[in-house]
Amino acid sequence: xxxxxxxxxxxxxxxxxxxxxxxxxxxxxxxxxxxxxxxxxxxxxxxxxxxxxxxxxxxxxxxxxxxxxxxxxxxxxxxxxxxxxxxxxxxxxxxxxxxxxxxxxxxxxxxxxxxxxxxxxxxxxxxxxxxxxxxxxxxxxxxxxxxxxxxxxxxxxxxxxxxxxxxxxxxxxxxxxxxxxxxxxxxxxxxxxxxxxxxxxxxxxxxxxxxxxxxxxxxxxxxxxxxxxxxxxxxxxxxxxxxxxxxxxxxxx
Amino acid sequence: xxxxxxxxxxxxxxxxxxxxxxxxxxxxxxxxxxxxxxxxxxxxxxxxxxxxxxxxxxxxxxxxxxxxxxxxxxxxxxxxxxxxxxxxxxxxxxxxxxxxxxxxxxxxxxxxxxxxxxxxxxxxxxxxxxxxxxxxxxxxxxxxxxxxxxxxxxxxxxxxxxxxxxxxxxxxxxxxxxxxxxxxxxxxxxxxxxxxxxxxxxxxxxxxxxxxxxxxxxxxxxxxxxxxxxxxxxxxxxxxxxxxxxxxxxxxxxxxxxxx
Numbered sequence: 001x002x003x004x005x006x007x008x009x010x011x012x013x014x015x016x017x018x019x020x021x022x023x024x025x026x027x028x029x030x031x032x033x034x035x036x037x038x039x040x041x042x043x044x045x046x047x048x049x050x051x052x053x054x055x056x057x058x059x060x061x062x063x064x065x066x067x068x069x070x071x072x073x074x075x076x077x078x079x080x081x082x083x084x085x086x087x088x089x090x091x092x093x094x095x096x097x098x099x100x101x102x103x104x105x106x107x108x109x110x111x112x113x114x115x116x117x118x119x120x121x122x123x124x125x126x127x128x129x130x131x132x133x134x135x136x137x138x139x140x141x142x143x144x145x146x147x148x149x150x151x152x153x154x155x156x157x158x159x160x161x162x163x164x165x166x167x168x169x170x171x172x173x174x175x176x177x178x179x180x181x182x183x184x185x186x187x188x189x190x191x192x193x194x195x196x197x198x199x200x201x202x203x204x205x206x207x208x209x210x211x212x213x214x215x216x217x218x219x220x221x222x223x224x225x226x227x228x229x230x231x232x233x234x235x236x237x238x239x240x241x242x243x244x245x246x247x248x249x250x251x252x253x
Numbered sequence: 254x255x256x257x258x259x260x261x262x263x264x265x266x267x268x269x270x271x272x273x274x275x276x277x278x279x280x281x282x283x284x285x286x287x288x289x290x291x292x293x294x295x296x297x298x299x300x301x302x303x304x305x306x307x308x309x310x311x312x313x314x315x316x317x318x319x320x321x322x323x324x325x326x327x328x329x330x331x332x333x334x335x336x337x338x339x340x341x342x343x344x345x346x347x348x349x350x351x352x353x354x355x356x357x358x359x360x361x362x363x364x365x366x367x368x369x370x371x372x373x374x375x376x377x378x379x380x381x382x383x384x385x386x387x388x389x390x391x392x393x394x395x396x397x398x399x400x401x402x403x404x405x406x407x408x409x410x411x412x413x414x415x416x417x418x419x420x421x422x423x424x425x426x427x428x429x430x431x432x433x434x435x436x437x438x439x440x441x442x443x444x445x446x447x448x449x450x451x452x453x454x455x456x457x458x459x460x461x462x463x464x465x466x467x468x469x470x471x472x473x474x475x476x477x478x479x480x481x482x483x484x485x486x487x488x489x490x491x492x493x494x495x496x497x498x499x500x501x502x503x504x505x506x507x508x509x510x511x512x513x
Contacts, residue, residue: 145338148308153352153403154328163355167342246342246383 032216041220050224056200058228060116061188064123069180071124072131073173079132080139081165093132101126102190109195119191126187127180134176138169171247174240181236185229202228255439256282256305256407261314263300274300276464277314282407282439289442289450291500292460293507298443299335301465302409305441306332319406328352331405333413337396339384345395346371346380352403370398373432390421397429401436410442414449426452427481434478447500451475451492452484459499462507469499 015034022033044050079085105122112118142165150164192203199208202225209217263275274297282288292298303309305316307326316323318330326332339348350367371377374394384392393413400408414422426449433440444450450457451473459469473492475483483489 143336143338145334145336146340148306148326149332149334149338149340150351150355151308151326152306152328152330152332153355153399155355159355163351164340167340170342246344246385248385 030215032219036216037219037223040216041223044217044220044224050202050205050221053200053202053205053221054224054228056198057188057192057202057225060119060192060201061123061184063116064120064187065127065180065184067120068124068127068184069131069177072128072176072180073135076132076135076173076176077139077161077166077169080136080142080169081161086136089132090136093129093136097129097133102187105191105194114195114197116197119188122191123184123187126183130176130179130183131173132176134172134179135169138172139165141172142168171244174236174244178233178236178240181232182229185225185232189225254281255284255319256280256441257317258301258305259315259317261301261304261311261316263297263304263309264312273464275304275311276466278465278467279314280458280467280470282441284439285437287433287440287442287453287455288458289444289454289456290458290460291444291447291450291496292465293462293500293504294445295507296460296463296503297465298460299411302332302411302441302443305407306330306409308332328356328403329406331400331403331408333396333400333408333410335411335413335415337392337413339392339396339399341384344381344383345376345387348384348395349380349398349402351399356403366402367398370402373401373435374398374428388421389417390425393417393425394428397432401432401438406439408438408440408442410440412444413442414446415444422446422449423481429453430477430479447493447496448484451489451496452479452481457492457496459496460503462503462510468503471495 019034021027079089108118108121146164150160189203192201193207196204202221205221206218258280261278265272290298304311307323346367350363353363371380376394414425454473457471461468
């Protein structure tokens with residue numbers, strides 16, 4: 001509780017100063033007052049609008065993240081363990097990783113239309129990279145002595161993989177997932193801002209509000225994205241602390 | 254003879270060079286015997302254990318353990334590693350029961366065996382702790398319980414107490430002797446500590462500087478159980494000094510070769 005209070009002190013102070021400057025007319029009118037944004041946000045929540053937009057956005061980002069993270073982690077683990085996979089994926093990932101993934105959205109739109117599918121595919125591709133790289137690095141840092149010890153105790157190759165390599169690489173993997181989670185939100189917004197079919201999604205709401213000059217609504221939608229991202233990150237940290245309770249020093253937020 | 258090493262050599266490739274680590278070593282160990290191996294650092298004594306463990310392939314010669322030719326790692330030879338190699342993501346009991354788990358033994362047996370060996374090393378109350386929560390000496394005990402739990406025919410111990418402070422090290426030597434007396438395992442124990450080698454061993458094998466050859470094979474006829482006070486006795490000193498003289502020649506030779 002005390003840490004939460006300390007963490008909130010500065011943001012609350014900034015908002016208070018902002019509010020005061022808006023109220024006294026020092027700030028121009030197009031800078032919406034925090035109280036107006038708050039009122040708009042509570043109205044959005046009250047009418048259920050924000051829930052609908054958020055649900056659509058969450059579906060897109062989480063479906064993309066699930067596909068990207070799963071394939072990234074699995075292929076990363078395999079590349080770290082089996083040479084044939086590494087020979088294929090290592091250079092491929094190095095080559096394609098620096099390409100900004102948002103640049104392929106036009107291609108995906110041609111293929112899949114302005115649909116959820118094109119957004120999910122984009123998010124899956126983007127989140128694949130940090131997960132692959134983390135899992136791959138994680139395997140390569142497994143202590144050889146652990147593998148020797150496992151084989152000494154009679155473990156088969158698949159048991160070495162499941163019971164040594166995967167848990168040993170898990171701190172890396174969770175670090176990669178955390179980066180992927182943030183990317184999923186960023187790409188969700190970007191792809192929704194570029195175009196949505198059903199006028200749904202928080203990114204759409206931001207652009208809609210902006211085009212109508214509704215800065216209070218725009219800031220409310222941005223705040224909703226921030227809150228959603230924050231909640232997802234905290235949830236992941238909670239899971240990470242549970243999974244990594246054998247490792248005292250990591251993921252202490 | 255439970256361990257038979259017959260004219261085993263091991264050569265490593267280091268870049269263009271070939272380095273002979275173990276040179277034509279022959280050695281037998283009887284069942285229930287505690288054999289310690291001392292030698293200057295880098296003499297290939299650990300390599301010999303890794304060969305016996307099946308982690309490395311010999312360049313020539315054969316090794317048999319309990320009649321079976323060594324070709325790969327297996328639970329008939331329990332290895333205790335220099336850095337212990339405990340699994341940090343497993344609790345103490347998760348580590349000790351690991352071998353039985355991968356060997357598909359029933360959970361009830363696993364719990365019973367794990368408990369028995371944790372009792373033996375005096376760590377029953379720490380069974381739910383993670384390795385990072387334990388002291389160095391406690392980790393050693395966990396590693397020892399883990400290797401005993403799968404009941405290997407031979408224990409291969411690669412400088413297991415090397416990282417401990419002097420006091421903890423002596424305690425662990427006493428502890429190991431007590432545990433060995435109850436389990437009567439055949440042990441091959443590599444160390445660079447002469448006192449440790451003499452105190453623990455029925456035989457002390459002295460290795461030459463690289464390439465590792467057997468320089469001497471000395472019987473230590475000190476009566477068991479050996480209290481730690483034995484280290485102050487003239488009989489102990491006599492053995493110790495013999496090993497020390499043999500080893501000193503090798504250490505000096507190794508140094509001269511390095512500077513040459």
